[in-house]
Amino acid sequence: MELKISTENDIRYVEVSGRLDAVISAGLQDKLMDLVQAGHKKMLVCMDQVEYISSSGLRAFLAVAKKVGHDGFIRFCCMQPGVKEVFTISGFNSIFGIYDTKEEGLAG
Amino acid sequence: MSKYAITLHNRIEELRRLEEFVNEFVLEKRLPDCNLFELNLVLEEIFTNIVFYAFKDGEAHDILITIEQQDSALCIRVEDDGMPFDPTLREPPPDIDKPLEERDIGGLGIHLVRNLMQEVSYRREGDRNILTLIRKL
Known part of the structure; x- marks a missing residue:
């Protein structure tokens, strides 16, 4: 990674x-947490x-998002279809902003 | 040969060997890429669950995985000698409609397995957990 x-x-x-x-x-979680800490x-x-991605990846993102809280956000862009399906089945598409392109993701 | 088998130890690093095993199977059977993703995902979730939760004795244990193609379905069997655990009984499924703050970190793996497989069944035979999964092709 x-x-x-x-x-x-x-x-x-x-x-x-x-x-x-797993x-x-x-x-990944450690490195993203370092960003949040900074x-x-x-x-x-x-x-x-x-x-x-498996549930371990989802858990990592969820943990980071909880740490970020309401002070910021974690959004995603440019997902491959299989990864997107895992997000959807897990209901992560309703708690995270998922965008097709980088530009849309930056705009929010 | 239509039946593929691998024996893994209960160490998370064995995930690499599991991944190679699945890749080989999918390549050999000429299955589409989506099956590669799903098979890897389902087997990873089940394998990691066993590694993290099935054994408390700190000893080495074997986890036996077989995949068999039967007509238009894949039949997967996972066997271990850990504590009894029936993933089909895990209720309710994760709170997938809850907002971020209330989302629980656990239970997602089993939820994914149940969504991607057409059949998931469990039985305890002696001191062994036997999980059988069917994926229609």
Whole structure:
């Protein structure tokens, strides 16, 4: 799993790549929590290079979102169909903003 | 050969071997990519559940997984000698309509398994949990 982080306006644009399975997701959660701890509570996560996610990945995002609370947001863009289906089955599409493109995600 | 089997140890690192096993099966059977994702997901959820919750003795245990293609369905069987656990009894399903603050972190894995498989059945045989899943192709 790799993270590439840049800043767009005051939003952290986080490009994730790799498999978000039970072995890898803990590392993702730690890195995103570091961002939140550093005060960056507005995040757009680009899922373009994530071909797989299990409940462990969902739990990582949920934990980060809870930490962010009402002070910011965590949004997603560019999801592959399989990953999107996992979000939908889990009801995560109703608690997270999911956008087709980076531009839409930044606009919110 | 139509039946594929692998024995994994109850360590989370074994997920890599499970992934290779599933990839090989899907490639061999020439199944579409969506089956690769779903099979990986379902088996990961069941495997990690067993690794994290089935054993309290700190000892090494085997988890036996078989996949068999029967006509237009995949029949998956997962066997372990951990504590009795029937995932089909887990009620209610996660609170998928609740707002973020009230969402619980647990239960999602089983919820995904039940949604992606057409049949999930459990039985206890002696000291073994036997979980059988059917995925129509």
